[in-house]
Amino acid sequence: MAYRGGGGILCPCCEANIKKKPIQVYKSIPTESNAYFGSFHDAIMAKLAPFSIIQCPKCGFAWNIDFDSNKATYRNYTFSLRYSEKYQKHAKWLIEKISKKYKIFGSKILEIGCGDADFLYHLSKTTQSKGVGYEPSFKNRIELLQQIEDGHKDFADYVTIIPDYFTEEGLKEKFQLVICRHVLEHIPNPSAFISSLFSNLRDMEDVIILFEVPNLDYIITSQCLTHFIYEHCNYFSNLSLQKLFQNNGFNVLEMDTCYDGAFQIIIATNKKKSNFLKIQRNFFKDIFLEKKRKIKTQIDKNSRIAIWGASNSGNIVYNIIQDICTIQCFIDSNAEKYGGFMANSGLPIVSLDNALLMDINTIIIANPVYNTEIQQIIFKKNISIKIIFL
Ligand SMILES: [Zn+2]
Structure with a gap:
């Protein structure tokens, strides 16, 4: 084995440089210990070879430094444990x-x-x-x-x-x-x-x-x-x-x-060890397409749509879907925002009651964290309105 380097022998497992000398275990041992032979002559002519071991002091790996793969030919090699x-x-x-x-x-x-x-x-x-x-x-x-x-x-x-x-x-x-x-x-x-x-x-x-x-x-x-x-x-x-x-x-x-x-x-x-999920190249493209598809299948020409969430989430959702539908207004639970307008789109921010006065019949909830909360508010009003969850 050619693992020699730097004045010693390189460990094939951890690449430590081993300076110590091998230990000769046997001067000659059979090289085909599991083989059986059909004739006495062949059997006594079976190959013998020396066996010297060296152990890496760093990782404990040991190997026969005299090993010659040409001598271990596995002729008539029989080794099955299945009967045990x-x-x-x-x-x-x-x-x-x-x-x-x-x-x-x-x-x-x-x-x-x-x-x-x-x-x-x-x-x-x-x-x-x-x-x-x-x-x-x-x-x-x-x-x-x-x-x-x-x-x-x-x-x-x-x-x-x-x-x-x-x-x-x-x-x-x-x-x-x-x-x-x-x-x-x-x-x-x-x-x-x-x-x-x-x-x-x-x-x-x-x-x-x-x-x-x-x-x-x-x-x-x-x-x-x-x-x-x-x-x-x-x-x-x-x-x-x-x-x-x-x-x-x-x-x-x-x-x-x-x-x-x-x-x-x-x-x-062979899977890389990772403590976090990676953003794949198509992550944004795929998600945007999926959100759009989801909304498209739930609206028609009679839909009058409001986005619930006059916040950054609402604004992002507006950005993603503005080319596939018309949004009438933004709804929010925070009364301080009522009467105001959203950045960029300039759409009004209203209460749910005011949205109903604007004939809104479809609500897209911008932030899924509030799905249940908003659903309960709508349920208590006892009104029929379509809710789209993202
Ligand atoms: Zn080693």
């Missing part, structure tokens, strides 16, 4: 969590590295979604038959498998949820992967992403040495996983540990 009851319980918990909390229903779901697609199938079926799964080791027909044999007769109704490595081409389609479980620990440059994922999601709004990886904090506390395997070149502490996503543009929504702490999940979105 414990795993089934975990999958059920995760499906419920993601679908309920993040309102995944009738969505399009992408899974990068879906394995036998058992999880994707159950997630897609539960949420009535369409799943697309990328998996280079998926032996298309055999795995499909296996799924059907397992009672998943409607597998193809919910899941489409692309038996290949995921590339950015796969994001030309739009997805609401992207999941990637137990893959990131295999990818030599996780930062480049997450950064590319973020930039490829740029045309999709509010995509939820869910990653699940082994939990380095658990491996260290439980002294579970067997979790250091060649295929896993990366080992994420909780903090480093968070940094990896944040540093590459994602807004982290939540992190959790699961499977007795052995796994951790991170849920994030």
Whole structure:
């Protein structure tokens, strides 16, 4: 891995410059620990490679600095947890969590590295979604038959498998949820992967992403040495996983540990974090058009219209609608204004009683804050008059 810089090694997660030396864990370990071989000869000829770990003192990320992706070829790679009851319980918990909390229903779901697609199938079926799964080791027909044999007769109704490595081409389609479980620990440059994922999601709004990886904090506390395997070149502490996503543009929504702490999940979105609503370019144009449309549909040539609110609100409303109707006067509850005239339009400011004498039959309430109050005043008068709310 070429993370060298400034006299040390750059942490792929937080970019801290690490000065310390790697620790050699094994001089040689099998590079395909999950593989099985058809012949004794092939088995004993399986590749071995050194394994040295280095940990970032700032974020806790650790990785095998000797890792060579050419040696971890995933030949005959078989790794399914679906037959374990414990795993089934975990999958059920995760499906419920993601679908309920993040309102995944009738969505399009992408899974990068879906394995036998058992999880994707159950997630897609539960949420009535369409799943697309990328998996280079998926032996298309055999795995499909296996799924059907397992009672998943409607597998193809919910899941489409692309038996290949995921590339950015796969994001030309739009997805609401992207999941990637137990893959990131295999990818030599996780930062480049997450950064590319973020930039490829740029045309999709509010995509939820869910990653699940082994939990380095658990491996260290439980002294579970067997979790250091060649295929896993990366080992994420909780903090480093968070940094990896944040540093590459994602807004982290939540992190959790699961499977007795052995796994951790991170849920994030590409939606920008914002504490306020933004004024969109078309905001004013759209609102003006909508207000005009609303008024137009409620008036006709017999309408004699008054705006209730001899104030700035009233004046703004007059400005917006003056080209679509004729306003006769402004009504206000403040008697001090009676006998006066509104700026610009020069229209008289009158009481409700005087407006009725002017044959006003339609009132537009300028400020929605007073809708109820004005409605009650009109109701008490026991008169029939049309009220237009904006
Ligand atoms: Zn770091």
